[in-house]
Amino acid sequence: MxxxxxxxxxxxxxxxxxxxPLPRDxxxxxxxxxxxxxxxxxxxxxxxAGVFTWADWATALGAEIRAAxxxxxPDLGDTYYRHWVAALERLVARxxxxxxxxxxxxxxxxxxxxxxxPHGRPVSLRPEAGQAGxxxxxxxHPGADDADAS
Amino acid sequence: xxxxxxxxxxxxxxxxxxxxxxxPSELALRVKALESLxxxxxxxxxxxxxxxxxxxxxxxxxxxxxxxxxxxxxxxxYRQRLLADGSAAIAELGFTGRQGADMVVVENTDxxxxxxxxxxxxxxxxxxxxxxxxWYKSAPYRARAVRDPRGVLREFGVELPExxxxxxxxxxxxxxxxxxxxxxxxxxxxxxxxxADLVTRDSMIGVGLPRAPxxxxxxxxxxx
Numbered sequence: 393m394x395x396x397x398x399x400x401x402x403x404x405x406x407x408x409x410x411x412x413p414l415p416r417d418x419x420x421x422x423x424x425x426x427x428x429x430x431x432x433x434x435x436x437x438x439x440x441a442g443v444f445t446w447a448d449w450a451t452a453l454g455a456e457i458r459a460a461x462x463x464x465x466p467d468l469g470d471t472y473y474r475h476w477v478a479a480l481e482r483l484v485a486r487x488x489x490x491x492x493x494x495x496x497x498x499x500x501x502x503x504x505x506x507x508x509x510p511h512g513r514p515v516s517l518r519p520e521a522g523q524a525g526x527x528x529x530x531x532x533h534p535g536a537d538d539a540d541a542s
Numbered sequence: 543x544x545x546x547x548x549x550x551x552x553x554x555x556x557x558x559x560x561x562x563x564x565x566p567s568e569l570a571l572r573v574k575a576l577e578s579l580x581x582x583x584x585x586x587x588x589x590x591x592x593x594x595x596x597x598x599x600x601x602x603x604x605x606x607x608x609x610x611x612x613x614x615x616x617x618x619x620y621r622q623r624l625l626a627d628g629s630a631a632i633a634e635l636g637f638t639g640r641q642g643a644d645m646v647v648v649e650n651t652d653x654x655x656x657x658x659x660x661x662x663x664x665x666x667x668x669x670x671x672x673x674x675x676x677w678y679k680s681a682p683y684r685a686r687a688v689r690d691p692r693g694v695l696r697e698f699g700v701e702l703p704e705x706x707x708x709x710x711x712x713x714x715x716x717x718x719x720x721x722x723x724x725x726x727x728x729x730x731x732x733x734x735x736x737x738a739d740l741v742t743r744d745s746m747i748g749v750g751l752p753r754a755p756x757x758x759x760x761x762x763x764x765x766x
Contacts, residue, residue: 489583
């Protein structure tokens, strides 16, 4: 493995962020919210299962971060896991594991489940809600097109 | 948990409805959707997810890296193995990467100071340092570490003599770097455990120096 330090000339990074001060951390918890830990763990497991590689992942996450920067995200690290989730959705669609439709239907089903499950009972998808996301086998695969377009 | 800061998905209900539970943030729901669908497909096992989270939150972290550094300070043969083949030498202590990335250890000397960044995203040596701090993931650090490393170091309170060369290492999916900081003066005779207490996370990223002996470990970022 040939290792060599980088020089500014080798790396192209947009100019603006360079002028901002660095956000610092106080050594708080590594995950600010449980969903961040879930997204992290899902990604690691999918890589370990051979669904995609670390290189695929680094490329996808890097692209997501650059796109967000281009869209005006100051990218101070606090939106990192937002980009992480978006990159994971995109990669999962590109690998044709899940379609964007499936993911958005399931997201809506979970929102419904939270809204409609009475207090004091564990929130779970009702059978019909679950089927909203998975019950249409024909819809599972063709929807990955928009993810491929990037 | 409640997330009043985040927009809720398509339904514009407030986060709490009369009959139901607090509705998690849109991102939390998207992650739940991913997880439930991938579990149904048999691609992930929920128990394995929990175990993984527990490990990264509680078992790995900068203490692993600190043990590697302290061993290298105490054992010249280990130090040589560490610099020759970081992954293998780190694995000797039981810390193995899940990522299959090569670990390269770069050594600070009187004339060279090393700093690590990932300009592409935020590749980080998880098995030895845990998960990256917020600033490591930020655009200003990613950009400025390369362009103005001396200025970045100054913001972290590290002032190096002008004649010390600063080398910046760009981590990738294939290669992750760990800085081997210099052993602080006045630590002769300290045990490996005592030395490990002086090694901070930041010193292994190269934006800090190890604590001086006597400066007690109250610092953030070194974890339990």
